[in-house]
Amino acid sequence: MSSAITSPSAKTQALRLTAFLVLTAMVALIVATPFLPNYYIRVANSLLIYILLGIGLNIVIGYAGLLDLGFVAFYAVGAYTYALLASPQLDLHLPFLVIVCIAAFLGMITGVLLGIPVLKLRGDYLAIVTLGFGEIIRIVINNVDWLTGGPKGIARLDKASILGVDLARPVEIYWLLLVTVLGVGLFVWRLERSILGKAWAAIREDQDAARGIGINTTTAKLAAFATSATIGSIAGTIFAASQRFVSPESFSLQESVLIVLMIVIGGIGNILGIAAGAAILILLPEMLRELAEWRILFLGILMVVLIIVRPAGIVPRSFGPEKLIRGLFGK
Amino acid sequence: MKLAATLCLGVALIASPSLAEEISIGIAGPLSGPQAYFGKTWHNGFQLYIDKLNAAGGVNGVTVKVNQQDDKADPREGTLVAQKFCDDESVVIGLVNFNSGVAQSTLPIYEDCTLPTMSFGSNPDLTKQGYKFMVRPVANDLAGALLPAEYALQKLGAKTAVIVNDKQVFGQGISEIFGKNFTAGGGKLLDTLAIAPTDVDFTSVLAQIKAKSPDVIYVGAVMPQLALFAKQMHEQGVKATLMVPDGGYTPDFISQAGEANVQGTMVAIQVPPMDASPAISEFAKLYKEKFGEEAGPYSIYGYVQGQILEGILKSTKGLSREEMNEALHAVKVDTAVGTLEFDDIGELKVAPSFLYKVEGKDFKLVSSK
């Protein structure tokens, strides 16, 4: 305590500098990306999609403390909703925004339906059952060929467009994703600070004690599942619209695991942490692409080292956007 | 901050000038993950020929640089690689995507940036989407599954068949076509059984098949599943003629399954017999010398793609992407697997098809088309 009292201003100064640097770097990147070659924009898009997925899954894992290993199922629901409603597959060509709404709704329903039977289960059992659901959805998609095209997937999806503006080129998808990530990020950030967010935290910390203070843990967990599923499904819709092709191999168990890793390595429960985690797990292998399998080896070792050095993630839970902004203005 | 550094570095790389007399070929396939073996050995086959080409001073003084990229058999990674090739102006041809599923997501990107590609995916749909910048130097599944069905009906006198497929694009596609041809020719399809692409145990599937006692079993899958299936089929005492697609045309198929277990198995592929062409035996020899191991099941295609490239470089008017595309579509070239040329949608004009039977340690040609 006493050491902190001796130099409070130095600490504030350091925080202000960090906040300034982080925010400037983020803004600079966001503004600079559209002017880079298409490859970099595509990489940025990939990153943004994973950040969006991370934000969604973080609600369940980081806030409510439930290990969900089947998150990719909701991603698939969104992607296939777009693929079916905007392609020659069923010869339907609905507008993008309409599909986003349908997909969000379907994602939410799937989240609740999957949530109801599994939420009674604790920790590891929940993990394996959600994993099972993820696999079930993937296998079913792979096998109902008449609807989903089976392993061949669905190709030639429509270009997305909003109010007559095409969203197909990488830079257009970039803006779409950026707006979505910022919007969803803001929403989730406020949600975390709401009373529901606090209840999720209580469930995460000790769910029996949470029941003891009057929290209906089932409905609170369902709300977490549903919100997270909705976000996952929206991410899927945008993914399908940008890729303009969907196939079951994009929704493998490895994807779910990747998103979990991203959250944990970056800093669980923290939106900034998710961005950091995504940067490491998506950007780093991309940077090292020339190294082929060596990059995966490197990534594996790095994962172990990072987790040992920073078990709670690179960015601590407390270093959220709020702290960043407060730090900048010295409050 | 890391991100910023990466991006700056990337910009610097892109801006670096390239030699006028050198072209780059982008080649993408799975180099990590479960399918790494296929991607690697395919790429090795190509590299083998390009090294030979460069050692001889290139074609008309133009040397070739290989830009090899890992797509992890993932459509998303595939699109990033595609964009990377597109953005890199020195890349004038792409040899892309081992998997049809990945090709589905990358072909629109190549089309947008007018980068001509030789696609590896064998799904018939790929060429039906009007792409102007792609050709397929390998036979599609339609060609690959016709000959075995005809042979089974006419030469083996088979009346019934069971299909096993791995529910992947290739395995399911080619076995469906086999099934269609088999029933169209008057045969009866008793059952279609699916296996997971990661399965190694087929005993329970085989017990099902044994009860139906078909004349022919067609397995639409890839190695090593083909070898495992053949081995277990024999061990479980299932008596039928096993037919497999091109993945089985490798010494590994015989050695991994065990010589005794694959006698009489039929393998369909577009590659003429090794001893029929000195080019192929030379290829096999060179490959072993260079990489210290037997060629993979798809290495020969990589080698052939190198030969096609040589043909293009000989005939092209210039080294721009458009000019290369014209040359690619117009090329007629003698390769290790015969003379190849493309029709207007980019399919092989004549897709050769050969059917082999395993005898002893060898594949013996029994039919061709």
Added chain:
Amino acid sequence: MLGTLIQQTVNALTIGSIYALIALGYTMVYGVLRMINFAHGEMFMLGAYAAFFGLTLVVGEIGSAGAFALTLAFFGAVVAIGFFGVGVERLAYKPLRNSTRLAPMLSSLGVSLTLVTGIQILAGPQPMMFPSFFPTTRYDFMGGTITSVQIGILVAAFLLMFALYTLVNRSRMGIIVRAVSESRPTAQLLGINVNLAISAVFFSGPLLGAAGGILYASYYGIMSPTMGAVIGLKAFTAAILGGIGSIPGAMLGAYILAFVEVGGTALLPVVTNGVLGTEYRDVLSFVILILVLLVKPAGLLGEPVSEESMVYKREF
């Protein structure tokens, strides 16, 4: 019909035995550390590679290996992997012992990725032939076919499981491990060497896994760097089904899963009149797992956790 039944039963028992050997590793590690060790499937893979390369090193040509060399390779490899498992625990999990529960789990994912890619780089990504540790003979029995390899696997797996069961229940080390599984803090208070127990578990788990890997590779005649991933997931499912933390549960879960898989392949198309084919086999396994957990949330033989006796407040 009877032939098919016998055939499928033998098939299920063979696969189940291999699942059981691996599931035991998951369940024992979970018992002492409450951790899901995702790298455990890789021990299975490493076992096969260790035996193969050990044999090549000693004999030169695999084909010329005699019975003695094969036995030696088998035991040499499993013990080596046992020690390797202990080393991995020291390096990658021990520093995280007092951290969150997610941390060691994800560290094990990193270990898994490293090991698979490492083997891919060292030995090549392609599947490799593996010598059969038993000469293959076929026995026809009431219309079913049993191979000598299947019998060998059954016998070896039963012997190993029996040895483990005896060790855990009769030996001093077994008692220590069980005490730590019951409650690590209490065991610590009682002066039990917790590290020793954890090492014992990280020795015997990978050892059994490696044994499973060698049996498996010699049964199918093939090994590949990714062989651990699929089988690891199945064994993990089996361990959960049986009640993770319970040793008999892991074995029971493994055999049940194997019978469900075999039964699914055989019966799904018949029962659903062709609507659901064999491709839905894994769906069936997961559905049965979910149904079992809904009725018994801690698995078939797992101890239900009452809320007042929760060892950990936070689940992750």
Added chain:
Amino acid sequence: MTLVFSNLRKQYGANVAINDVSTAFEAGMIHGVIGPNGAGKSTLINMTAGSYTVSAGSISLDGRRLDGMKKYEIANAGIARTYQNIRLFDQMTAIENLEVCAYPSEVNHTWREVFWPPYGRARAKARRESCMEILQFFGLERYADVEAGSLPYGRQRMLEIARALAMKPRVLLLDEPAAGLNHHETAELTAKLAELRSPDRIILVVEHDMDLVMTLCDRIVVMHHGKLLFQGSPSEVQASSDVQLAYLGTDNDIDDIRAAAQDRRAQLGIRARQRS
């Protein structure tokens, strides 16, 4: 307001933990529950709070049956509790531990809170202020923004009681609130608890510390082998020969040792599994 146990019974297989207990707890008083270890004191609290199911008999508050209700419903009916082994929300700050108790009454306004920032700010401010009052009462205000898990042990005990109070309970169940506290802290706790006595609140204290029970409680229930042995005022309890024989008598020494051992374990922060 009355909390009534009638013919209450709890058994695990053949083992009967609570055997036919009937009694009533009136508001405005602090009730102590004492008895040797294994007498079933904590079981009573766990059954009332819904952590354990009731085997037979009933628990009711003002005629409303509590047994059979879900745990969170019981909490919402006005029953708040603390735990023998402190169960705070460790990674939440002290004040968040209290604020989250507003969940049942405010959850329906979550969307308004999220989408309408002024409302959200107003709610957050109101919550913080009312919780700050409770923290001040326990002298915890300077720890408001400190993570609960990193507080000193004694403060954690206090904070847990503060959290229970933040639920605005009608019944407050305290399971060994003085366990692990030193003399100074126990005295402080006793004083605070005495202030909590209120005509619209029932307070139930399970405790080993006889000094605390005798000074604080208005009425004491003595449990022995799962049965209700005696109930009455502290002086009556002290005078009862039954109680002396069963509890304060020969077993006294060994119980002190047990209690001390238990406190020590709690101090070490061990949550050992207990076989009931």
